[in-house]
Amino acid sequence: MGKENRNTIFIDEGQVHSIREFPDRQYIMRIEAPKVAATARPGSFVHVRCNPKIPMRRPISLMRVNADAGWVEIYFKVLGDGLAALSDTAIGECVSILGPIGNGFSANPESKTQLMIGGGVGIPPMLFLAEHLNSDPNHDWSPVVFMGSESPFPFDLKASGIELSGIPADATGCLPEMEDCGIPSRLASQQSYEGVHKGFVTDLAAAWLLANPELQANTEIFACGPEPMLHAAAKLASEFGIDAQLCLEEYMACAVGGCAGCAVEVHTPNGTSMKRVCVDGPVFKAREIYVQ
Ligand SMILES: Cc1cc2nc3c(=O)[nH]c(=O)nc-3n(C[C@H](O)[C@H](O)[C@H](O)COP(=O)(O)OP(=O)(O)OC[C@H]3O[C@@H](n4cnc5c(N)ncnc54)[C@H](O)[C@@H]3O)c2cc1C
Numbered sequence: 001m002g003k004e005n006r007n008t009i010f011i012d013e014g015q016v017h018s019i020r021e022f023p024d025r026q027y028i029m030r031i032e033a034p035k036v037a038a039t040a041r042p043g044s045f046v047h048v049r050c051n052p053k054i055p056m057r058r059p060i061s062l063m064r065v066n067a068d069a070g071w072v073e074i075y076f077k078v079l080g081d082g083l084a085a086l087s088d089t090a091i092g093e094c095v096s097i098l099g100p101i102g103n104g105f106s107a108n109p110e111s112k113t114q115l116m117i118g119g120g121v122g123i124p125p126m127l128f129l130a131e132h133l134n135s136d137p138n139h140d141w142s143p144v145v146f147m148g149s150e151s152p153f154p155f156d157l158k159a160s161g162i163e164l165s166g167i168p169a170d171a172t173g174c175l176p177e178m179e180d181c182g183i184p185s186r187l188a189s190q191q192s193y194e195g196v197h198k199g200f201v202t203d204l205a206a207a208w209l210l211a212n213p214e215l216q217a218n219t220e221i222f223a224c225g226p227e228p229m230l231h232a233a234a235k236l237a238s239e240f241g242i243d244a245q246l247c248l249e250e251y252m253a254c255a256v257g258g259c260a261g262c263a264v265e266v267h268t269p270n271g272t273s274m275k276r277v278c279v280d281g282p283v284f285k286a287r288e289i290y291v292q
């Protein structure tokens, strides 16, 4: 582990409290992890041992943490052997997680609206950020949340009662977890899901920005999701002249800064350099990743 990460990344071997299964091999798992929960930030992630027989851990974003109760919640979609093994873990069994890792999102207190765009397995850090800002006793943040998924959303969607101007008429549904604490949210998919806009999640963000010109100058974008979605979010930010932070989900080996396997090219005013997504990110400014 690199020197800079000593005493900030911990190992918790905690019991699985609950695991809920959703279509398309999606899971939400709650794990006892008091040390990780104590210092986790939105955008930080954990490196999970999926099964003692599988040596490579898998990086998974934190979706929800409760520092008082000492647990973390993750949402994952099975692609291969690692997460398939993790999904087989029974309640009460222990899972080893290393974290919290990485530099998370940092919202600008001067911004008026925090526009969140999450896609697929990029949804969890956006939920964490929205709930974190909403419960901040020291600042009055105004998150607006747009989520996209090509699998059925792992949430019990409901019709929204919070108005959002400019949004396409087919986007009527919302995430109850957001709505219930007053955060407006809308959903998008290429699939035909009831209450969900048929199109890209960035279409919703663009429609909202266009309909709210008075808010454009004071809006900040936060995004996590597949690369084409991140690119579209960065383009949107550039077109509207607003700042954006992107959370990257590169393949990782060590996840603690030691192997450089996750390095990406980053553009700064001083030139181009390579940064490790695991410990220098996973959150970067959009203009550091995409030159528009
Ligand atoms: C910071 C971060 C946060 C993440 N958060 C989440 C999350 O919250 N939820 C979630 O579901 N996923 C998340 N991911 C993605 C997840 O870690 C990967 O998709 C993981 O590899 C899936 O594990 P698996 O065992 O299901 O599949 P794997 O066995 O890892 O295989 C997945 C697919 O990727 C291919 N693959 C594996 N390794 C490589 C490689 N080095 N290069 C190219 N292709 C490769 C495989 O062939 C296969 O098609 C995150 C990733 C990062 C870096």
Ligand code: FES
Binding pocket: 251, 252, 253, 254, 255, 256, 257, 258, 259, 260, 261, 262, 263, 276, 277, 278, 279
């Ligand atoms: S995964 Fe090893 S340095 Fe990032």
